[in-house]
Structure formats: C-alpha cells, structure tokens
Amino acid sequence: MxxxxxxxxxxxxxxxxxxxxxxxxxxxxxxxxxVPTYRGVNGQWTKINPMDVVSLQAFTDNPGRVWAFFHPKRDACIKAQPxxxxxxxxxxxxxxxxxxxxxxxxxxxxxxxxxxxxxxxxxxxxxxxxxxxxxxxxxxxxxxxxxxxxxxxxxxxGSCYRFLCTQCKALKTRFDTPLADIFANVDVVEQAKNGEYTITVDQLPRCGGSQWSGSNRYGQCGGLLRPAVTWFGEIxxxxxxxxxxxxxxxxxxxxxxxxxxxxxxxxxxxxxxxxxxxxxxxxxxxxxxxxxxxxxxxxxxxxxxxxxxxxxxxxxx
Ligand SMILES: [Zn+2]
Structure with a gap:
C-alpha cells in the first residue's frame, strides 16, 4: 500500500x-x-506522571495539588499568542x-x-x-x-478560561488569574509544575467568588471550582x-x-x-x-x- x-x-x-x-x-x-504540552518537549515540563494530577480522583484526593499543577500551565496558555x-x-x-x-x-x-x-x-x-x-x-x-x-x-x-463548580455545576468563563499571588514566587511555580506544591483548600477559587456570603444559589453556592478541562478518564x-x-x-x-x-x-x-x-x-x-x-x-x-x-x-x- x-x-x-x-x-x-x-x-x-x-x-x-x-x-x-x-x-x-x-x-x-x-x-x-x-504552549507546553503536559509532557512537554522531551518531557521537560514535568517530572511527574500527569495521570497522577490530571484526574477527578486526584482532585478529590487533593484539590490544592491539582490546582497548583494546573495554574502554571493555565498561565502559560493565557500568556501565549495565537x-x-x-x-x-x-x-x-x-x-x-x-x-x-x-x-x-x-x-x-x-x-x-x-x-x-x-x-x-x-x-x-x-x-x-x-x-x-x-x-x-x-x-x-x-x-x-x-x-x-x-x-x-x-x-x-474544555478551556483553561472556564471553571466548573463541583457543587452546583455552574460553568464560568474567567480571564483573570485567581491564584496569581501564590505563583508570584518562582520557586512555587517550579515546585507546582512537578506536583510538589499544594495550595491550601481555603485559598482555592470558589463559586460566587471571595465575597461569598453563605448563599447556596446556582452560580454563587460557595462550592469548590475546578478547571473545566477534560481530565484523564473523563469523556x-x-x-x-x-x-x-x-x-x-x-x-x-x-x-x-x-x-x-x-x-x-x-x-x-x-x-x-x-x-x-x-x-x-x-x-x-x-x-x-x-x-x-x-x-x-x-x-x-x-x-x-x-x-x-x-x-x-x-x-x-
Ligand atoms: Zn456552585
């Protein structure tokens, strides 16, 4: 042939x-x-297996680690130009x-x-x-x-610009970088890329934003947000x-x-x-x-x- x-x-x-x-x-x-891929050129992006941090199970176990791993990647996407x-x-x-x-x-x-x-x-x-x-x-x-x-x-x-509420399932488009303060430190960025950094749960982005006032309304319920990107094992x-x-x-x-x-x-x-x-x-x-x-x-x-x-x-x- x-x-x-x-x-x-x-x-x-x-x-x-x-x-x-x-x-x-x-x-x-x-x-x-x-834009770096998960594995990057010659696997330089990360020392860990992405499967360990890019799944629903990983997020359930340790959402702060998943957000920490995702954030530098999201940041690179936002800074890249078509x-x-x-x-x-x-x-x-x-x-x-x-x-x-x-x-x-x-x-x-x-x-x-x-x-x-x-x-x-x-x-x-x-x-x-x-x-x-x-x-x-x-x-x-x-x-x-x-x-x-x-x-x-x-x-x-999915898209790095979209966040999904794990509780009410509201989907939000966000162009800001809610965790930027944490990642102003370059050592943190390096550790995060390798899955060696965890953000504490109280610092993670939530449905309704930081001004959440105890409401349980759709789109303002205070639930943990996750990146609205497809992880390993998801359809x-x-x-x-x-x-x-x-x-x-x-x-x-x-x-x-x-x-x-x-x-x-x-x-x-x-x-x-x-x-x-x-x-x-x-x-x-x-x-x-x-x-x-x-x-x-x-x-x-x-x-x-x-x-x-x-x-x-x-x-x-
Ligand atoms: Zn919600």
Whole structure:
C-alpha cells in the first residue's frame, strides 16, 4: 500500500471542490505559540506522571495539588499568542473568506466544524480576532453570526478560561488569574509544575467568588471550582455533535495531532468510511499517517497559511 500523497496542488483542487469541511486540531497547532504540552518537549515540563494530577480522583484526593499543577500551565496558555496557523484556520469562519476559498461548500452560511483538543483557548482567541478584523473590514456580523462561528468551534477538552463548580455545576468563563499571588514566587511555580506544591483548600477559587456570603444559589453556592478541562478518564465534550456532523464531512483536516490516537483516529475513520478525504498536517511523520490520503509535514504555522495561499491562488485563477 502506498503512503499518503504530499501533492499540495492536487489536495487544493480537492479542497476547493469540498462540500462539507471539518477541522481537527491538537497540541502541534499551539507548539509554535510556545504552549507546553503536559509532557512537554522531551518531557521537560514535568517530572511527574500527569495521570497522577490530571484526574477527578486526584482532585478529590487533593484539590490544592491539582490546582497548583494546573495554574502554571493555565498561565502559560493565557500568556501565549495565537500563531499564523490559528489565524489562518479562524479566517475560514468568515463568510467572505469561505466563499472565496471554499466556493463549493453546500452550506455557505455555516463555518466548517472546527474541533480542537487544545484547552489553551488560542483557537477561540484567533476566532475573535478574525471576526473583529472582518467587521473592521466592512463585513456585517450580527450577534447571531458571531455566536454561530463560536458554536462551530468545539473545544472537546474544555478551556483553561472556564471553571466548573463541583457543587452546583455552574460553568464560568474567567480571564483573570485567581491564584496569581501564590505563583508570584518562582520557586512555587517550579515546585507546582512537578506536583510538589499544594495550595491550601481555603485559598482555592470558589463559586460566587471571595465575597461569598453563605448563599447556596446556582452560580454563587460557595462550592469548590475546578478547571473545566477534560481530565484523564473523563469523556470529551461535544462528542454527540461531532459524530453527528462528521457523517456529512467529505474533507477532514487533521492538524498538529497524531491521526492514530483517539479521538482523531475514530473521526478520520468515520470520514473515510463515508468516502471522504483525510489530510494530515504535522511537524513530522506520526504513526498512523499511512491511513491518511494526504500528509504535509512542517511547522503548522507555515503549512496551514501555505495551504490557504495555494487555495486562494487556485480560486483566483
Ligand atoms: Zn456552585
């Protein structure tokens, strides 16, 4: 069996004929933004097994340790900036860009289904930037259009900007860093990254904030907040919607994630089963790429803008 093709022109031809596109992104997309993965480059991020601190059981046993481990990672995500690949993908959520680059989509009113395994929030931030720029450029975007664009982006592993109340289950978006004072000390940051630091429970963020006054109302109940990210052993978010949408997809872009590992493997299999095309974009070859129809290697922040440029040229011709 021959391997995947790396012929960009052929793939661009297929993509410009695409009727229903979906995008799946993973950690490799944000590597160019300096976001560390749990294991990091060569495992430098942490000396401990993430499984020991990134699970519901770990949180139940010692929530202060889990928050301490998570906080420097969240901080790194907040400080990171979307790169050229995030921006290029976000541009596909803009109707005028879509009509130009993907003229054959059956439903031009809806952005492509955009799935990310990253909880760094960079896809969403790039999306906001793209929407703002489109508006500045004269595109009319009402509230519904903006909301629709955001709804098509599914952060299956949650977001570092969201906190979930463990008691009333209220979900809150927060851009501040509630534990910043503790982590002003660099020694604490280093210890926390290695799972060697525990925040006392009375310092942890709570539902209703620090002004909690004994209420037990939804969203103000005083319960312990947890990061709203998917931990080991938890079911990713939005799976029903993803699976429902994928059956119609005829081209799937798998970007910055190995196409063999769940869930990418099952998404790719669904698309292939329905006669669709799968194209992988990664820094280098990963196990399972032989199941893809196309594979393009290099930093995503180069290969993805390059892809869109190729599409633009093709559709301008
Ligand atoms: Zn609550």
């Amino acid at each position: 021959s391997g995947p093709s790396s012929d960009l022109d052929t793939f661009c031809n297929i993509l410009s004929q695409c009727k229903c596109l979906a995008i799946l992104t993973g950690a490799g997309l944000s590597a160019g933004s300096g 790169n050229a690949a995030h921006h290029a993908l976000a541009s596909l959520s803009i109707s005028s860009v879509r009509r130009k680059l993907l003229p054959n989509l059956i439903d031009q009113t809806k952005p492509p289904l955009y799935i990310t395994q990253n909880f760094d929030g960079l896809c969403r931030r790039a999306l906001d930037t793209a929407l703002d720029n489109a508006e500045k450029g004269g595109e009319i975007l009402d509230k519904d259009t903006r909301q629709a664009a955001h709804e098509r982006l599914i952060e299956i592993h 990713p978010e939005g799976q029903g919607e993803v699976v429902r949408n994928l059956t119609k997809v005829d081209v799937l872009l798998v970007i910055g994630t190995t196409s063999l590992v769940h869930p990418a493997a099952s998404y790719a299999a669904t698309v292939k089963k329905n006669g669709g095309i799968v194209a992988v974009f990664n820094l280098g070859e990963t196990h399972g790429d032989d199941k893809a129809d196309f594979a393009f290697y290099g930093p995503c922040e180069e290969t993805i803008p390059n892809l869109l440029e190729c599409l633009a040229k093709l559709n301008a011709a």
